[in-house]
Amino acid sequence: MAAIEFILRDVAILGRINESHRKLLTPDACAFLATLHRSFNATRKELLKRRVIRQAELDRGVLPDFLPETKVIRENDAWQGAPPAPGLVDRRVEITGPTDRKMVVNALNSDVWTYMADFEDSNSPTWDNMINGQVNLYDAVRRQIDFKLNGKDYKLRTDRPLPTLIVRPRGWHLDEKHFTVDNEPISGSLFDFGLYFFHNAKELITRGHGPYFYLPKMESHLEARLWNDVFNLAQDTVGILRGTIRGTVLIETILAAFEMDEIIYELRNHSSGLNCGRWDYIFSIIKKFRQNPNFILPDRAHVTMAVPFMEAYVELLIKTCHRRGVHAMGGMAAQIPIKDNAEANAKAMAGVKADKLREVRAGHDGTWVAHPALAKIASDVFNEYMPTPNQIFRRREDVRVSAQDLLNMNMPGQVTEDGIRKNLEIGLGYMEGWLRAVGCVPINHLMEDAATAEVSRSQLWQWCKHHVTLPSGKKVTKELCLKLLKEETDKLEKHAPKGNKYELAARYFASQCTGEDYADFLTSLLYNEIVNTGAPQVVMAAKL
Template sequence: MTTLRDQGRHIGPVNVEQVLKDVNILGSVTDQTRKILSKEAVVFLAVLHRTFNGTRKALLQRRQIRQAELDKGNLLDFLPETQHIRENDAWKGPPPAPGLVDRRIEITGPTDRKMVVNALNSDVWTYMADFEDSSAPTWENMINGQLNLYDAIRKQVDFKQGEKEYKLRTDRVLPTLIARARGWHLEEKHFTVDGEPISGSLFDFGLYFFNNAEELVKRGTGPYFYLPKMESHLEARLWNDVFNLAQDYIGMRRGTIRGTVLIETIPAAFEMDEIIYELRDHSSGLNCGRWDYIFSVIKRFRQNSAFVLPDRSSVTMTVPFMDAYVKLLIKTCHRRGVHAMGGMAAQIPIKDDKEANDKAMDSVRADKLREVRAGHDGTWVAHPALAGIAADVFNTNMPTPNQLHVRREDVHITANDLLNMNVPGKITEEGIRKNLNIGLGYMEGWLRGVGCVPINYLMEDAATAEVSRSQLWQWVKHGVPTAEGKKVDKAYALKLLQEQASELEGKAPKGNKYQLAAKYFGTQVTGEDYAEFLTSLLYNEITNVSEKTPAAKL
């Protein structure tokens, strides 16, 4: 029996050789990699996998059982078995953790070194470092992202690129760091335990927590996370169990970890109280993940013609089902004393067209004004240039650090409100082509290892690509007519797909992957096959499995 120690901490008695047996790394291992993948950290990952992977897989199977019921025409409703949790006013979440009292502007983006420095230098309150929707999960992206955050926490992330230097600001306190791990459905195929790939969620969480938790607390904040793509309170319970084990494992006080849950699936919208309840002392609130939420509505009800939506541009935050979702989230969070975070402003400044840029920035301003007046405690931006606009709106309309005192007792949301698909708008050929362009553009970038792609002055990530392909699938499945009088069928969709792919390929540099993107996209827009996630569909294309490195040899 060997006692592991990390930076002088007592981890506990562990038979290292036994734990590391059948743990293998299939990605490249370098001296830098070993900085993150120490033997102690790998033991921790193996413990997480062996403890929780069975439950994770069972919960994913539960999603498919629920999907089968929805495919029969059944609808969602609030759970009768958890009514006592929803109706009990006595329980609350914890007070905000250090660095999370005021979160009025959060910048989000991938974990490449340049983004990390620029995000932490932005005039924002927090930075959500994203291992999920805005990162393509190549081994290099995931490991380098962990290294970049490790260095950033210790203020050792400065670097030089060509003649330009990137340095962290020293004139103020840096934004609080929050890491977003991958969703429960994703795996990390470059790290296997007992012949199985580890969960991407556990890999991202485990490495970040093990390497940084104590350092973060020492520096005045803590190990904070965004938790994506959950579909039930049982999935939140799994995260809570992971958090408890992790804290116990290193001797950290329970409740030090905090998790903000993205309510970006329609099933989760019916279990908001229950999700906060399951996380309890680890909860730091909920977030409106608007594009993923629209994607989930289409995906889960794709067989139901009553849920056909018009062009994406018509599905705004003010349509009935989106408005209900926002109001219920804010009311639920504030009733429980936790933050209700708003959605993303994905606009990118348009430098060569002042009129178009002014119009785009006005739309950002209007969106943030809607959020702060509704009662949100903060909001997201994708570009540093938007931080000032969002901050002006929130500072003017929210003089306090948050709006937890805005109870929204005027709100009464029913299941019918959450499922009200009365969305005015049309389905047009322009809308079809726009969806094709966004889907192809994002997938092509993702296949090159880029998870955040600027398209038409918007920063598109996996969520918007998912909306695009799901709408196309839905329109073909139900044979809807366009405003121009054309029936949307398989042949029409594939014809337009190839036209758009050829046009984009012709404008792109040599070596682009538009035809490969079109090959995969073509399987998803015919109203037939439907992958649970585009990222899962494409993942094998960006895995780079190298010679097996037994973890015991690290």
């Protein structure tokens, strides 16, 4: 009987596709994505509504606490997370970065143990970035990613094993408007996870490692439960054992910090631990308590890992993970080597070393770097102080962290005009790059991503809202912020090439730094500027 072609019902691709994209956007893959959407999108939207309700409670002054209804989970010593999966036993240094082809090759050639391929905070989610990133990972998994650029060969090393690949999809709050199901955009999380998982899960297993993920931006254990349900359906659909997928959760919201045990519990057989997403965590503190003058933070430079609320967060995360038998991963070293100033570079690299020394001594099982040159510094520290593949055996039973500890904002530092200008520079610089489809931007020898831009704009909003007093005696007002915004925009535009997007970035930033309107996420605020939808592409399937 001849095959009959038919259109995959109510599924539309609105982004431009080429032949390399077609090998991923197959009828079967699109049908799988549609199944994920139809199974889980209603729950996702309900959980996002719960975030709005919770924010209204916080705005009224209700402070978070450990949940009484899940006390039995926290106090039960009997349950554990999954044992470390193949390729995830030793994770002492992980490199992170976006999924452009050059970055993927360089990251996999780095002297690290894992590579977190990022569809989230270090990525601008244009359609081309998202779908080309999927192509690049598909090719990398099969060792077919070698290419030439500007006369230079980029090839995966063959002399020793490559780092284990971990993929970070977008958070639950983001949509993918270039792919619709039943006339509704699919969740960015489900799109990123589903397309990568569908095409690569079995190939990864054949090569010795399963499909592994970093899960961002969650605010409750119910959001982790949703991921667990997604994992189970996905594994059942393609015919692999439940528990093959592993997910490391980034604890990067203050509300998730109160539910660490519960998050691991929900993911139990799929859990590979928690990570200290430090910059998003600071952003979350400001965002969630932005109406509360008791939570005003000083200049970003003063909000270090040694301040009380950050130290409590780290210690609770390590204790919780090790009690449950899973990894407790450290945070990002965002420094970039300073090639033209040996003294400044030595100082910056000493800072990286001190940060990694703090992490390994605290009990972390691994850490993040943003640049391959930092891998040796981090490796040397962890190799010396953690000779075992991990230190999950360090139970940290000495740690006692209360709700008050997690919310302790006592710290030195003040708000200064220099701090305002730095936040403007970082926010503008990142937003301008993001609008040009660049998701991580080097500014002042640091690799800035969405999280640090969020800290910058949220601090400005907070300072303006509460009319913080500067050392000069001046109050931070809407008028002052907009005046300095114009000055910083003019300064950046003056040295930028033609075609830059600083004017557009400044227009958006002006709406977010005056203590008035506040978008839930900058990425959501800016997203429509990078959406480029066209006529629906027909998805054909074969039916015998």
